[in-house]
Amino acid sequence: LILFSAGTSWVFVTAWVWTRLTPGYLTMGWALYAFFLFLFGLLVREHRLRWCGMAVVVAALLRVGCCDMWSLSSGYRVLTFIVLALITLGIGYIILRRSAE
Numbered sequence: 001l002i003l004f005s006a007g008t009s010w011v012f013v014t015a016w017v018w019t020r021l022t023p024g025y026l027t028m029g030w031a032l033y034a035f036f037l038f039l040f041g042l043l044v045r046e047h048r049l050r051w052c053g054m055a056v057v058v059a060a061l062l063r064v065g066c067c068d069m070w071s072l073s074s075g076y077r078v079l080t081f082i083v084l085a086l087i088t089l090g091i092g093y094i095i096l097r098r099s100a101e
Helices: 002-020 023-043 047-071 074-100
Strands: none
Touching: 002 023, 002 047, 023 047, 023 074, 047 074
């Protein structure tokens, strides 16, 4: 049920960003969704939600490498890289802090 809910809301985020904003923001939408999913997994202490959040971050990173590097303008590329870097560093920091406890 958790995996289905995470997947369904990922499709919702994709559709919302695609219709309301420009498709250039799709990767950033995925990354922000993944970060909030990861934080929600920490809040409710559900490890499957945290793994779903990390899987969506990996999908966003793959999308950056496959699509965004070649099709977006410089501004979108820089903004996407900054958002993904901050989210990846934040998730890594949280994982390291929790493992030390």
